[in-house]
Amino acid sequence: MQSDSIQVVLLSGGSGTRLWPLSNAARSKQFLKVLRDDAGRPESMVCRSIRLLRERCPEARITVATSASQVDALELQVEGEYGLSLEPERRDTAPAIMLAASHVAFEQGGSPDSVVVVMPIDTYADSAYYESVNRLAEAVRSDVADLVLLGVAPTEPSSKYGYIVPKADEGDVLAVQRFVEKPAPDLASDLIEHGALWNCGVFAFRLGYLLDIVSQYVQVASYADLRARYKELPKISFDYEVVEKATSVAAIRYEGAWKDLGTWGALCEELCEPISGNAWLDDETCEDVHAINECNVPLVVAGVSHVAVVATPDGILVAGKDHDANVRELVNRAALSVPGYERKRWGSYTMLQPDVRELVVDEGCELQPCASKGRAVLWTVAEGTAKIELDGETREVGPGEVVRIEAGMTSVVHACSRLRIIEVCCKQSVGE
Amino acid sequence: MQSDSIQVVLLSGGSGTRLWPLSNAARSKQFLKVLRDDAGRPESMVCRSIRLLRERCPEARITVATSASQVDALELQVEGEYGLSLEPERRDTAPAIMLAASHVAFEQGGSPDSVVVVMPIDTYADSAYYESVNRLAEAVRSDVADLVLLGVAPTEPSSKYGYIVPKADEGDVLAVQRFVEKPAPDLASDLIEHGALWNCGVFAFRLGYLLDIVSQYVQVASYADLRARYKELPKISFDYEVVEKATSVAAIRYEGAWKDLGTWGALCEELCEPISGNAWLDDETCEDVHAINECNVPLVVAGVSHVAVVATPDGILVAGKDHDANVRELVNRAALSVPGYERKRWGSYTMLQPDVRELVVDEGCELQPCASKGRAVLWTVAEGTAKIELDGETREVGPGEVVRIEAGMTSVVHACSRLRIIEVCCKQSVGE
Numbered sequence: 001m002q003s004d005s006i007q008v009v010l011l012s013g014g015s016g017t018r019l020w021p022l023s024n025a026a027r028s029k030q031f032l033k034v035l036r037d038d039a040g041r042p043e044s045m046v047c048r049s050i051r052l053l054r055e056r057c058p059e060a061r062i063t064v065a066t067s068a069s070q071v072d073a074l075e076l077q078v079e080g081e082y083g084l085s086l087e088p089e090r091r092d093t094a095p096a097i098m099l100a101a102s103h104v105a106f107e108q109g110g111s112p113d114s115v116v117v118v119m120p121i122d123t124y125a126d127s128a129y130y131e132s133v134n135r136l137a138e139a140v141r142s143d144v145a146d147l148v149l150l151g152v153a154p155t156e157p158s159s160k161y162g163y164i165v166p167k168a169d170e171g172d173v174l175a176v177q178r179f180v181e182k183p184a185p186d187l188a189s190d191l192i193e194h195g196a197l198w199n200c201g202v203f204a205f206r207l208g209y210l211l212d213i214v215s216q217y218v219q220v221a222s223y224a225d226l227r228a229r230y231k232e233l234p235k236i237s238f239d240y241e242v243v244e245k246a247t248s249v250a251a252i253r254y255e256g257a258w259k260d261l262g263t264w265g266a267l268c269e270e271l272c273e274p275i276s277g278n279a280w281l282d283d284e285t286c287e288d289v290h291a292i293n294e295c296n297v298p299l300v301v302a303g304v305s306h307v308a309v310v311a312t313p314d315g316i317l318v319a320g321k322d323h324d325a326n327v328r329e330l331v332n333r334a335a336l337s338v339p340g341y342e343r344k345r346w347g348s349y350t351m352l353q354p355d356v357r358e359l360v361v362d363e364g365c366e367l368q369p370c371a372s373k374g375r376a377v378l379w380t381v382a383e384g385t386a387k388i389e390l391d392g393e394t395r396e397v398g399p400g401e402v403v404r405i406e407a408g409m410t411s412v413v414h415a416c417s418r419l420r421i422i423e424v425c426c427k428q429s430v431g432e
Numbered sequence: 433m434q435s436d437s438i439q440v441v442l443l444s445g446g447s448g449t450r451l452w453p454l455s456n457a458a459r460s461k462q463f464l465k466v467l468r469d470d471a472g473r474p475e476s477m478v479c480r481s482i483r484l485l486r487e488r489c490p491e492a493r494i495t496v497a498t499s500a501s502q503v504d505a506l507e508l509q510v511e512g513e514y515g516l517s518l519e520p521e522r523r524d525t526a527p528a529i530m531l532a533a534s535h536v537a538f539e540q541g542g543s544p545d546s547v548v549v550v551m552p553i554d555t556y557a558d559s560a561y562y563e564s565v566n567r568l569a570e571a572v573r574s575d576v577a578d579l580v581l582l583g584v585a586p587t588e589p590s591s592k593y594g595y596i597v598p599k600a601d602e603g604d605v606l607a608v609q610r611f612v613e614k615p616a617p618d619l620a621s622d623l624i625e626h627g628a629l630w631n632c633g634v635f636a637f638r639l640g641y642l643l644d645i646v647s648q649y650v651q652v653a654s655y656a657d658l659r660a661r662y663k664e665l666p667k668i669s670f671d672y673e674v675v676e677k678a679t680s681v682a683a684i685r686y687e688g689a690w691k692d693l694g695t696w697g698a699l700c701e702e703l704c705e706p707i708s709g710n711a712w713l714d715d716e717t718c719e720d721v722h723a724i725n726e727c728n729v730p731l732v733v734a735g736v737s738h739v740a741v742v743a744t745p746d747g748i749l750v751a752g753k754d755h756d757a758n759v760r761e762l763v764n765r766a767a768l769s770v771p772g773y774e775r776k777r778w779g780s781y782t783m784l785q786p787d788v789r790e791l792v793v794d795e796g797c798e799l800q801p802c803a804s805k806g807r808a809v810l811w812t813v814a815e816g817t818a819k820i821e822l823d824g825e826t827r828e829v830g831p832g833e834v835v836r837i838e839a840g841m842t843s844v845v846h847a848c849s850r851l852r853i854i855e856v857c858c859k860q861s862v863g864e
Contacts, residue, residue, distance in 0.1 A: 020732075282759070301751075303753070309748075313729065316732070317731075319736075321735075360786070380812065382788070400859065400860055422812075
């Protein structure tokens with residue numbers, strides 16, 4: 001490891017409900033290709049963040065802190081080198097960052113003096129935001145404080161954010177006096193007048209600083225060790241566990257655009273096209289409507305304004321753009337227990353009924369299907385050809401052929417061309 | 433046939449697009465069970481009309497004028513005796529009523545003096561509306577005019593309807609001076625002041641009167657004859673072909689409720705529940721919202737008002753309740769070419785993908801599946817048991833079993849219990 005590199009830990013969490021039904025438990029919002037790159041091609045938040053980081057901060061060595069459920073999506077979307085720190089279970093941001101720090105230390109040879117910058121992967125910000133990583137690293141290297149935060153210059157007295165209150169409001173690096181969580185608008189205005197900044201979840205520190213905190217909970221000698229003892233780390237946010245307890249905190253001011261695209265209202269503002277998929281808007285009677293349709297039936301919208309309509313194999317949402325908060329709670333109650341659509345390393349599946357799925361296996365890819373006890377999986381090949389190995393016997397199948405996979409069978413499917421399969425999961429017949 | 437019976441012809445047309453996606457080419461709006469009978473059970477417009485007609489006008493002998501596509505739905509919903517006049521192709525109301533008249537004459541022994549009353553089957557009106565059939569018949573029998581119309585007392589100067597303008601506005605039976613189609617609101621107010629009534633498409637006349645008009649186009653000796661020569665009848669509405677050409681027209685006034693439930697706005701006013709199916713409304717941010725969901729994914733609605741949201745296997749509609757007219761045109765462009773859901777005599781089908789359907793065959797029912805040339809139909813039994821006869825050979829199948837039906841095979845399926853099948857229609861494999 002180069003001694004002057006900057007270790008950037010990108011936090012890739014995501015519950016999947018905030019942009020439901022486009023996001024789900026398997027498809028977090030940061031992987032949705034709803035943005036556009038400079039050439040106008042669809043781009044996800046993950047790709048955008050990593051692209052801008054590599055452009056604006058060439059020193060950065062990236063580690064993504066996430067869970068196993070996102071590995072396929074990352075591999076499909078992100079090219080080039082990056083470290084991967086995988087939470088064995090979802091806890092909170094403090095343990096996730098601690099684990100990522102141990103990955104940097106033990107797997108990537110980071111020294112206690114290495115600078116670590118933690119950033120959310122799903123922020124939508126200007127390139128200056130990514131350039132500020134250099135300034136954060138410089139501040140840490142200059143030992144201005146144990147912890148250096150990026151503070152966003154507020155554009156309104158919002159009650160949605162945490163505020164960083166500096167001791168004085170001049171200079172490039174500001175000493176932090178205190179934090180105020182989600183203040184009422186009057187207080188927020190007051191704080192802004194005194195130079196307060198929004199806390200955007202970007203933290204910089206020396207690797208050794210955080211490893212010392214980890215050692216207060218567990219003594220470990222490797223990344224694998226810490227993963228095995230992950231349960232012993234406190235289930236708490238990095239803000240509460242580290243930032244608010246720190247005795248020496250500084251902040252750097254960032255002036256550009258900064259958005260959380262975690263609500264339909266915010267996301268729609270960045271979408272280039274009001275329509276996506278088989279959707280029909282009545283232009284004469286609709287104003288400020290976005291319609292996204294990933295289902296195979298048409299969507300027609302007329303006579304409504306300031307509304308997002310989103311239909312996917314996970315569900316259908318009709319939401320006034322100002323009411324995202326209410327949607328979230330309702331979605332938690334309404335959402336399917338199993339994702340209706342999932343992009344996998346080998347292709348994708350779409351739920352058609354609780355016991356029927358469409359599987360698409362990409363050309364050259366392999367899949368190992370299995371049936372649970374008392375059940376059989378029946379595959380009808382709708383398109384494409386494949387070699388199927390079933391309990392050791394190999395045969396070739398094409399359109400119109402059926403494969404029956406019983407519980408306990410070992411099976412491997414190799415798609416010779418793009419394979420489309422209709423899968424029905426049945427109870428075994430009586431008497432079998 | 434009793435000489436004093438009244439022949440009521442119920443016109444059951446319906447393009448299916450006005451209440452799309454709940455209605456479709458196979459499921460006309462009048463068969464949707466969106467109303468409630470006196471006991472609170474779901475009831476369709478068809479059942480309501482026939483029930484009230486039988487209650488309020490026991491003399492009525494009913495003939496339904498429709499097309500073959502509605503025969504299954506009628507049989508499933510309507511009990512008791514009724515005649516069935518089937519258009520061989522869709523033309524317009526004049527030929528449909530002419531054909532029904534020939535059915536009454538040749539198949540049911542109607543005499544030229546029999547009174548015929550024509551009514552739309554999809555009107556939503558008070559029981560007094562059905563009682564007025566007796567008054568219409570009395571007026572025809574008294575020879576007050578060749579044609580007697582029911583006129584609805586207007587409740588507003590609407591520009592949506594045709595107006596019947598009487599010579600004088602007093603008396604039970606009004607001589608008609610002229611008709612005004614969709615007048616501007618000012619003219620409509622004027623007409624209403626002078627006693628004008630809305631034309632609601634209810635016409636009474638002697639059977640011989642209409643048969644004479646038929647004979648101007650074709651000479652036929654049977655209902656079958658007229659069906660065979662249906663193309664020779666003019667493609668024109670009954671209003672233009674008969675009503676406006678008549679020299680002697682009278683009208684009877686009807687004072688009660690009268691609605692066309694052909695728009696979502698009007699229909700929603702009669703729906704008892706704002707929610708149907710797996711739909712979730714945020715009560716705090718929604719006002720006057722109706723959500724109907726017949727899909728198997730959840731529907732969530734928040735932060736919108738005065739909107740109907742309807743999701744079915746045919747499509748998804750989000751419509752401001754005041755903008756029904758615009759929806760219709762858009763739907764005509766967007767709608768699937770094949771109905772996404774259809775209730776059949778044997779059960780129902782739901783499209784899951786263009787080449788995948790879910791079939792549900794009711795217990796004890798039979799179905800004769802077939803594959804088109806170059807294709808094979810693959811059935812996976814998901815639930816239930818059946819006897820399947822395939823090219824003469826019979827076998828029993830249950831959950832997890834697969835039936836392959838090649839083009840040209842004869843097949844009959846007899847459901848021993850409620851049978852649920854996932855059907856995939858495939859191209860034949862290369863080399864087969």
